[in-house]
Amino acid sequence: xxxxxxxxxxxxxxxxxxxxxxxxxxxxxxxxxxxxxxxxxxxxxxxxxxxx
Amino acid sequence: xxxxxxxxxxxxxxxxxxxxxxxxxxxxxxxxxxxxxxxxxxxxxxxxxxxxxxxxxxxxxxxxxxxxxxxxxxxxxxxxxxxxxxxxxxxxxxxxxxxxxxxxxxxxxxxxxxxxxxxxxxxxxxxxxxxxxxxxxxxxxxxxxxxxxxxxxxxxxxxxxxxxxxxxxxxxxxxxxxxxxxxxxxxxxxxxxxxxxxxxxxxxxxxxxxxxxxxxxxxxxxxxxxxxxxxxxxxxxxxxxxxxxxxxxxxxxxxxxxxxxxxxxxxxxxxxxxxxxxxxxxxxxxxxxxxxxxxxxxxxxxxxxxxxxxxxxxxxxxxxxxxxxxxxxxxxxxxxxxxxxxxxxxxxxxxxxxxxxxxxxxxxxxxxxxxxxxxxxxxxxxxxxxxxxxxxxxxxxxxxxxxxxxxxxxxxxxxxxx
Numbered sequence: 330x331x332x333x334x335x336x337x338x339x340x341x342x343x344x345x346x347x348x349x350x351x352x353x354x355x356x357x358x359x360x361x362x363x364x365x366x367x368x369x370x371x372x373x374x375x376x377x378x379x380x381x
Numbered sequence: 382x383x384x385x386x387x388x389x390x391x392x393x394x395x396x397x398x399x400x401x402x403x404x405x406x407x408x409x410x411x412x413x414x415x416x417x418x419x420x421x422x423x424x425x426x427x428x429x430x431x432x433x434x435x436x437x438x439x440x441x442x443x444x445x446x447x448x449x450x451x452x453x454x455x456x457x458x459x460x461x462x463x464x465x466x467x468x469x470x471x472x473x474x475x476x477x478x479x480x481x482x483x484x485x486x487x488x489x490x491x492x493x494x495x496x497x498x499x500x501x502x503x504x505x506x507x508x509x510x511x512x513x514x515x516x517x518x519x520x521x522x523x524x525x526x527x528x529x530x531x532x533x534x535x536x537x538x539x540x541x542x543x544x545x546x547x548x549x550x551x552x553x554x555x556x557x558x559x560x561x562x563x564x565x566x567x568x569x570x571x572x573x574x575x576x577x578x579x580x581x582x583x584x585x586x587x588x589x590x591x592x593x594x595x596x597x598x599x600x601x602x603x604x605x606x607x608x609x610x611x612x613x614x615x616x617x618x619x620x621x622x623x624x625x626x627x628x629x630x631x632x633x634x635x636x637x638x639x640x641x642x643x644x645x646x647x648x649x650x651x652x653x654x655x656x657x658x659x660x661x662x663x664x665x666x667x668x669x670x671x672x673x674x675x676x677x678x679x680x681x682x683x684x685x686x687x688x689x690x691x692x693x694x695x696x697x698x699x700x701x702x703x704x705x706x707x708x709x710x711x712x713x714x715x716x717x718x719x720x721x722x723x724x725x726x727x728x729x730x731x732x733x734x735x736x737x738x739x740x741x742x743x744x745x746x747x748x749x750x751x752x753x754x755x756x757x758x759x760x761x762x763x764x765x766x767x768x769x770x771x772x773x774x775x776x777x778x779x780x781x782x783x784x785x786x787x788x789x790x791x792x793x794x795x796x797x798x799x
Contacts, residue, residue: 330505342509349571350518356564357525360557368550375545 386540388781399778406767406774413764416757417492425495427757433750434739438758439493444576444731446482446489446765447520449724451608452616453479453527454562454569459643461562470636473782474623475616476530481772483524485765490517492761512575512582519572526565530558534780570605577604580734587670588677588741589734591662599658600734606654607727610647613640614700614723621717623773630789631782634711641716645704648723652697659693677741681749684737692733696726 330347337343382396393399420427430437456475460468491497503517536542536551554561574597580589581598591598617640624631663674678686703709703719710716740750754762776782 330507334505336506346507346509346515346518350522353519353522353564353568354525356560357522357529360560361529364550364553364557367553368546371549371553372546375549 383779386538386779388539388779390787391781393778399774403771403774406770409767410764410771413760413767416760417764419757420492420761421497427755429752429755429758431752434736434752436735436739437752438754438762439489441732441735442762442765443486443489443493444735445728447486447573447576448604448608448727448731449612449615450479450482450486451569451573451612452614453482453530453612454523454565455609455612455647456616456640457530457562458566461559462566465639467636467639470783470785471616471620471632471640473534473780473784474620474632475613476527476534477773477776477782478616478619478769480524480527480531481765481769483520483527485768486520487524488765489761490520512578515575516572516579519568519575523565523568523572526561526568529554529561530565533558534776534782537781538779569608573605573608574601577601577734580738583738586738586741586743587667587672589738590670591658591666603651603655603658606647606651607730610644610651611723611727613644613647614720614727617641617644618717618720618724619773621720623777627777629786631786633785633789636785637716638711641704641710641720644723645701645710645719648697648701649705652693652701655693655697659689677737681740681751683751684740684749688729688733688737692726692729696722696729700726 331337332339387393416427428437453475456468456472459465460472491500494500503514504521507514507518533551533554536547536554541547542551577600578598580586581591581593581600583589589600591600593599593601617637620632620637667674667677678684678689700719700723703715704723709719736752740752742748742750
């Protein structure tokens with residue numbers, strides 16, 4: 330799972346599998362981080378309403 | 382008692398009535414939990430799996446609920462990426478159904494692996510040459526996507542939405558939902574496909590093995606395609622059941638007709654591909670491995686040609702034809718029949734691709750190996766249905782799941798329901 334795991338190898342199989350996995354996880358993590366930070370910012374600068 | 386939590390303007394049944402309903406369904410969960418406890422405590426000897434059936438009822442249930450849960454990714458793809466705005470009226474419910482299906486799939490896997498304490502090994506010590514590793518990665522990541530897609534709906538609960546942070550968070554998550562939906566579609570394409578790929582690459586099983594494109598057998602593409610085709614049928618079916626139970630119209634006919642039409646065309650294109658695949662397999666692939674078609678459908682008490690005809694014609698061609706024609710699609714009874722047949726068809730396809738594969742004799746000294754699950758397997762497989770009923774009941778009661786509910790039920794007085 331990580332390069333420091335004993336069975337890790339720098340080969341195409343690990344690159345494709347974990348590249349795709351970490352790519353997806355990174356998008357989800359970055360997306361949620363953005364939403365949470367912006368929600369905190371919006372709350373601190375609350376204009377009184379939001380629309381959704 | 383809980384009226385402060387119920388969406389504004391929505392009529393729900395009394396809390397005691399709701400609680401009694403939940404308690405009744407919880408009894409089924411308790412039954413499943415006892416079986417689950419036995420399996421975790423005593424091991425997989427509580428099942429009827431054996432050397433023939435390493436994959437059995439649980440894996441069929443896993444594949445079937447993942448396929449019918451495909452309505453979430455496909456509806457999300459249509460709504461957020463292809464901008465079909467009409468689907469906003471059903472997307473919340475599609476996500477909840479997807480969430481139930483995928484959480485159930487993960488729960489079943491947690492039982493099936495036999496050693497749940499080592500479940501994390503599949504990530505930490507991943508076998509990067511295994512399609513099932515890819516499935517595990519994509520399944521877990523896609524469950525995270527569904528959770529993220531479900532959160533805004535939870536935050537829109539009448540009380541939660543009064544908290545400014547939650548209000549802003551839901552608003553912001555809606556704003557970037559297309560990114561999450563695209564990630565979900567990417568993950569779904571690969572895990573739905575790889576579940577089919579697992580069967581297609583089993584060169585020791587002539588009933589399953591297929592040619593393909595590069596490293597992907599045709600079953601890879603057929604599984605993804607079928608999940609996108611029949612997943613919306615399941616979404617429509619559960620919506621119809623919810624409407625029947627609540628006594629309310631929850632989604633407009635326009636939205637239902639649109640999703641049914643899209644599903645119909647997906648089913649028709651899928652079933653054409655499936656028929657071509659089956660003919661090529663029967664005429665070329667299987668004979669090249671020394672088998673005739675009759676070998677897979679005769680000399681046993683259960684698997685006959687009926688299963689092939691039922692899956693492809695009755696539960697594939699028929700629902701596809703009904704759903705693509707306007708006159709039949711807009712007839713409520715025929716549409717309901719089509720979506721029921723579609724759901725049966727996709728479940729039957731997964732049954733064939735998991736269990737018939739195991740049953741067919743491969744070696745010359747082999748005989749058909751039929752299997753019937755133990756009560757522990759049945760109970761743990763029924764448990765997710767009860768869990769799904771409870772989650773839908775709770776979500777319907779406390780969350781604004783159906784944006785058209787008020788509008789569609791405003792003419793006549795709202796009936797007491799749940």
